[in-house]
Amino acid sequence: MSLPPALIETDADLSALNTLRLPARARSLARPATLDALEQVLATRDPSQPLHIIGEGSNLVIQNDLPGLTLCPAMDGMAKVKEDEHCVWVAAGAGVHWDDLVGWTVEQGWQGLENLSLIPGTAGAAPFQNIGAYGVELSQVLEQVTVMEVATGRVTHFAAEECAFAYRDSRFKSRDRGRYVITGIELRLNKIPACNVSYGPLKEYFGHLPSDEISPASVRERVIAVRQSKLPDPAVLANAGSFFKNPVVTASKAGQLKKSFPGLVGYEQPEGIKLAAGWLIEQAGWKGRRLGPVGMHIEQALVLVNHGGATSDDVLALASAVRRDVWERFGVSLEQEPVLLP
Ligand SMILES: Cc1cc2nc3c(=O)[nH]c(=O)nc-3n(C[C@H](O)[C@H](O)[C@H](O)COP(=O)(O)OP(=O)(O)OC[C@H]3O[C@@H](n4cnc5c(N)ncnc54)[C@H](O)[C@@H]3O)c2cc1C
Structure with a gap:
């Protein structure tokens, strides 16, 4: 099966396909709009090469250029x-x-x-x-x-x-x-x-x-x-929404924290107490603070923003500093929400 040439773009620029606006390229990019086109793309790809799937890139940290094939499913309707x-x-x-x-x-x-x-x-x-x-x-x-x-x-x-x-x-x-x-x-x-x-x-x-x-x-x-x-509009200030998940801790851990930090924000869930990650980040001193071209948003501490020209290294360095400080202050581990590619 040979593909219509228009179906696959080579060396495609992904900077507009991720809302953190990180610079990256895809070796090959396909946007199949039908099941038949998708089947054809999958059947003709080299299975020894990696496959990446992206939508509008609003929950991604693209770390490096993407080797192999990147799929952007475009089924409409x-x-x-x-x-x-x-x-x-x-x-x-x-x-x-x-x-x-x-x-x-x-x-x-x-x-x-x-x-x-x-x-x-x-x-x-x-x-x-x-x-x-x-x-x-x-x-x-x-x-x-x-x-x-x-x-x-x-x-x-x-x-x-x-x-x-x-x-x-x-x-x-x-x-x-x-x-x-x-x-x-x-x-x-x-x-x-x-x-x-x-x-x-x-x-x-x-x-x-x-x-x-x-x-x-x-x-x-x-x-x-x-x-x-x-929330900052990614079209105005690049971001990927909440950068960390709200951590869930045991009731006893939440109880201990509440004694030391009476303002702690938590919601009861079947699996434990869900803490507001934004509050933890703010208390750890990161709300509105920058590290190079990236920072935690001034209004919404949970949102990591790219003020312009950031690379994935900048993003990951800030994420790791925030995670470290929250851990040191509260003994709570934050998990990144956006998916790291590749
Ligand atoms: C300002 C802002 C606010 C946000 N608010 C929220 C919120 O309130 N709640 C919330 O849950 N999320 C929120 N998000 C995160 C994001 O919007 C969601 O996760 C959204 O579903 C990602 O869609 P996308 O098309 O951009 O996916 P991408 O970011 O492109 O991809 C995300 C993941 O989904 C996979 N994927 C995408 N499409 C497919 C597919 N067709 N088949 C298989 N896998 C696929 C990708 O491989 C990747 O791992 C926010 C993001 C931003 C920037």
Whole structure:
């Protein structure tokens, strides 16, 4: 099988394909927009060379140029697949911009995605780390994920229960890393809104209203306003969102910390107490502080920003300094959220 030459770009510039704006190039870059094109790309690649999958690069630290093949799945389209009295099922291609999908479903009056408004990236990347915000995770609305197996080109569907979803985690990020290309997702949304406004800023804003007066559109509007006031727009100030996961510690560890640091921010979870990583970073003195061309954001200490001209070495040096200082002060280990490539 020979590929149409336009399908593969060689020595492609990735600096606009990662929101930290790190300089990097891909040896070969393919943007298959159909299952057939993806199958063809996979069938003709050299399996001894590495394969990288990227979406919009909003959760990546590209450390070096990417050898082998870089795939940017570009399957388009979103549509209602079926409905019953209470729910609609919606399908989207992996290349759909996530917030276009959220915006479209909210416009239809369907409820389920509004809390996940304005998260950058593609629909195909959303299951990879089980995106979440404002008390909602993708896993709560996901019906199934369609994937193509890299080694065989076989298309498979995984129901949500088969995806091993956890906090910022899934089988695609852990045990099956690199095994599948996600080509599309299907979501189940409510026709009769039951918005979740239990989380911090939404509770403050909507808490006094009866639930039947809270629409998905009003929640989306609020989430967008809060996000825009708190998070730097990567188009203006390069960043990859939260740079660390919120660490989960045992109740006894949280209790000890609370004695020494009464302001400690933590939320009870089934697996322990989830601490606010941003608070730990701020207390460790890193909020608004720079190290060369990178720094922790002045408003949101959890977000590592590139003030211009940074390399991956700058990013990783800052991340390691922050991690060290948080460890020394609190004995809590921070785990990086963005994926390191290659
Ligand atoms: C300002 C800002 C705010 C953010 N806020 C949030 C937030 O509130 N909640 C949250 O959860 N995340 C947040 N993020 C992180 C990011 O938006 C999400 O992780 C998003 O899903 C990444 O999508 P992407 O298309 O950019 O993926 P990329 O960053 O390109 O890739 C991320 C990972 O997904 C894998 N991947 C991508 N596409 C596919 C595919 N089709 N098949 C298989 N694997 C794939 C890649 O291999 C990579 O390992 C934020 C990021 C920024 C910059």
